[in-house]
Amino acid sequence: MSTHTVLSTAVESTTEEKNSEFITFLHPVTSREEAMAWVDVYRKQYPDAAHVCWAYVIGNTRQPQTQAFSDDGEPSGTAGKPMLHVLTERDVGNSLAVVVRYFGGVKLGAGGLVRAYSAAVSQAVNAAVLVAVTPKVECIVSVDFAREAKVRHLVSQFQGEILAVDYAAQVSLQIRLEEAQLDAFSVQVVNETAGTAIVKLSPLNPP
Incomplete structure (x- = not known):
């Protein structure tokens, strides 16, 4: 959209x-x-x-x-x-x-x-x-602690916003960014973290 x-x-x-x-x-x-x-x-x-x-x-x-x-x-x-x-x-x-x-x-x-x-x-x-109005989506990125800074850097590059961070076995960052940027952002996250990060849409997003 x-x-x-x-x-x-x-x-x-x-x-x-x-x-x-x-x-x-x-x-x-x-x-x-x-x-x-x-x-x-x-x-x-x-x-x-x-x-x-x-x-x-x-x-x-x-x-x-x-x-x-x-x-x-x-x-x-x-x-x-x-x-x-x-x-x-x-x-x-x-x-x-x-x-x-x-x-x-x-x-x-x-x-x-x-x-x-x-x-x-x-x-x-x-x-x-x-x-x-530019449609935005929320996604959750799960990544190990060592690569959290890389993900944060990408979020700022894509002019996204970190809504919440949960520290458990891994770091889970809840991120909001422009819908049109989501695919490119996801690819970059996987590339920058050598494939260790998982990006999934937040369940709050409308279908």
């Missing part, structure tokens, strides 16, 4: 289409529960709105942990899905988009709705601050 971007702070924006008002809220979220809690907030805040449509994507937009959307009474596929599409296309991970629509009396038709909801979220994303 490569570096991806996530939403940093909440954003609010408003667009208008044929007298219908679309109020868009973007929120950083890390779980479905958090996303649904925000949706409830806006349902209560705008009880007289015609529709409160939403879409969220958790994690890396290219390989999301979870994602979902709702048209909230708009014709199927005209609101939530286009909203999710914008979040995915623009690489806005860990985000919830909520669009509150006040009907202006003029029907937009299916194509018009898709454009309106897409434009509403696009405008909010234009104002959003995204931050880059």
Whole structure:
């Protein structure tokens, strides 16, 4: 998994289409529960709105942990899905988009709705601050005492972080480093320790 971007702070924006008002809220979220809690907030805040449509994507937009959307009474596929599409296309991970629509009396038709909801979220994303996230993994290196210093040196070379060290029959170092570096790091550890070190993924890592 490569570096991806996530939403940093909440954003609010408003667009208008044929007298219908679309109020868009973007929120950083890390779980479905958090996303649904925000949706409830806006349902209560705008009880007289015609529709409160939403879409969220958790994690890396290219390989999301979870994602979902709702048209909230708009014709199927005209609101939530286009909203999710914008979040995915623009690489806005860990985000919830909520669009509150006040009907202006003029029907937009299916194509018009898709454009309106897409434009509403696009405008909010234009104002959003995204931050880059590099996936990290944890591994455990077991090595004899004489070679501990070599492993520590490699950890610093790979800009990793030693989380814990356990001294038993051997030294076990729990290390966190960028996922993309893991293979190269493992090869170097084995080479530098003449094949005596064992590198294994920490059981805490997600599958």
